[in-house]
Amino acid sequence: MPPIVVVVLVLVVAAIVGALCFYLGGENRKRTAEAKLGSAEEEAKRIVNDAIKAAEQKRKETIIEAKDEAFKLKSEADKEIKDRRAEVSRQERRMDQKEEALDKRTSALERKEEELKRRSETVEARLDELEQLKLRQTEKLETIAGMTKEDARAVLLKQVDDELTHEKAMKISAYQANMKDECDQIARDLVGQAIARCAADATSEATVSVVPLPSDEMKGRIIGREGRNIRALETATGCDLIIDDTPEAITLSSFDQTRREVARMALERLIADGRIHPARIEETVDKCRRELEIQMKREGEKAVMDLGIHSLHPDLVKLIGRLKYRTSFGQNVLNHSIEVAWLAGLMAGELGVNVQMARRAGLLHDIGKALDHEIEGSHVQIGVDICKKYRENPQIVHAVEAHHGDVEPKTTLAFIIMAADAISAARPGARRENMESYIKRLETLEALCNGFEGVESSYAVQAGREVRILVQPDKVSDDQVVLLARNVAKKIESELDYPGQIKVSVIRESRATEYAK
Incomplete structure (x- = not known):
């Protein structure tokens, strides 16, 4: 046989043998699977039967537990009902006992009420008797006493x-x-x-200024031909120029310190320049007036900076600077305001009040005096309007309004400003007043004291700081002396205006005289 045929036959035989083996293997697996399936079904049936038996057993146990729980709850409920019934019974017994006690008390109260009614009738009858007896006794006493x-x-x-x-x-x-x-x-x-802690000068401002001259020949140049230069100066400045026999000096007189300062500055510049004629005078006066405005602003800024006050309106700073050229009873108003600010700050620090606000109020308390010669009204009202215009703190506005007693002070700050103002104004040498007003104030003080009943005479002493009152001893007793002094002080406070305080001394003297013979 050829080799190819042999190979083919071998392959065919191998294929047949493989197919036969596959078929036999499949049959074997089929029988194995059927055997496993049968055993699985039996196992499943066994598990189901066991589960059924276990569930039945669990159901029976649950029923038994439920019955036990129900029995237990029923027993507890019965016990609670029994306890509540017993409690209700006790409450009913208590109510019964209380009702019995209330009945007894009501009966006792009714008996007491009847007894009180009988007693009140008896008391009323006795009161009538006593009233009649009182009237008879009163008539007898009136007859006896007359x-x-x-x-x-x-x-x-x-x-x-x-x-x-x-x-x-x-x-x-x-x-x-x-x-x-x-x-x-x-x-x-x-x-x-x-x-x-506050040092201040005791000098007073005057109403005149003296301008030194290099020589007496300058007086003629200032007067000018037919007096035209001096007339131009007086017209431009509003001041009076007094040229007398005083050697090498000219006196400027004006109650307005601002005008006097402008005139002084202009005159000094004209003397230094040497060219004195009406046109030059008007030009120099205008220039000095503008420079004085700048100087006023600088003075205001310096005062504000020295006191450590912040956020003041620029217009207020200018008005503060104008106070440098205003006086009150000879006292410079700006120096007075700065002094009041320092005093107010020191006292505020001791009393626990805001020191910055106290200094601010002290500096602004007389701000109205910067414009009182231009605007109608008192400097207090002008100052209040200015502070309100520039939105100052209401406490500061009230302190400005109350610092002379125009309104009743309601804050500690207002009292501090009043005290500081009085200290600055009343210290010796701070202010001066003319003789007529001084004498009139003393006479008014004495007349007010003489108006009281029992006053024999009164004397104002110590420049009006004290008044001594002599009373008639037969009309005013020692006890009435105290009341008289108090009444006089109250009337002085309400009717008179004065700086500082006035001491009231009431003197009562009884004398007995006898002669030995």
Whole structure:
């Protein structure tokens, strides 16, 4: 046989053998799978039967537990019902007992009410008897005393009033003594510290300025031909030029310190320049006036900076600078305002008040004096309007309004400004006043004191800082002296305007004279 045929036969035989093996393997796997499936079904049936049996057993156990729980709840409910019934029974017994007690109390109250009614009737009857007896006794007393009931009441009231007057005087004296000791010491320490820490000049401003001249020949040049130069100067500045026999000096006179300062500056420049004629005079005066405005602003800025005050309106700063050329009773208003600001700040620091606000209020308290010669009204009202215009703090506005007592001070700051203003104005050498107003104030003070009943004479001493009152001893008792001094002080406060304070001394003297023979 050829080799190819052999190979083919071998391949055919191999294929037949492979197919036969595959068929036999498949049959074997089929029988194995069928055997496993049968055993799985039996196992599943067994598991299901076991689960059914276990569920049945669990159901029976659950039913038994539920029955036990229900029985237990029923027992507890029965016990609770029983306890509540017992409690209700106890409450009913208590209510019954309370009702019985209330019935007993009601009966007792009714008996007491009847007894009180009988007693009240008896008391009313006795009161009527006593009233009748009182009337008969009163008639007998009026007959015996020889005076009516109204007269007796008046006598008793007079006695009581005399006794009360004595007691009031004693209490007022004791109260004033205690209060004065405490308040005077505190105020003295506070004001003393403020004054000691604030140094100020005691010089007063005048209404004239003196301009030195290089020689007396300059007087003729200032007067000019037929007086045209001096007339031009007086017209442009609004000041009076006094050229007299004083060697090498010219006096400028004006109540307006601003005009006087402009005239002084202009005159000094004209003298230094040497060219003195009306046109040059007008030009120099205008230039000096503008420079003075700038200088006023610088003075205001310096005052504000020295006091450490911030965020002031620029127009307010200018007005503060204008105070440098304003005087009050000879006292420079800007220096006075700065002094009040320092004093107010020192006192505010001791009293726990805002120091910055106190200094601000002290600096602005007389701001109205910068415009009181241009605007109608008192400097207080002008100052209030200015502060409101520039939106100052309401407390500062109130302090400005109250610093002269125009309105009642309601804040600690207002009282501080009043005290600081009085300290600055009342210290010796700070202010001056003319003789007529001084004498008139003393006469008014004495006349006010003489208007009281029982006053024999009064004397204003110590430049009006004290008034001594002599009373008639037969009309004013020792107790009434205290009340008289208090009434005089109150009337002085309400009717007079004065710086500082006035001491009221009431003097009562009784003398007995006898001669030995």
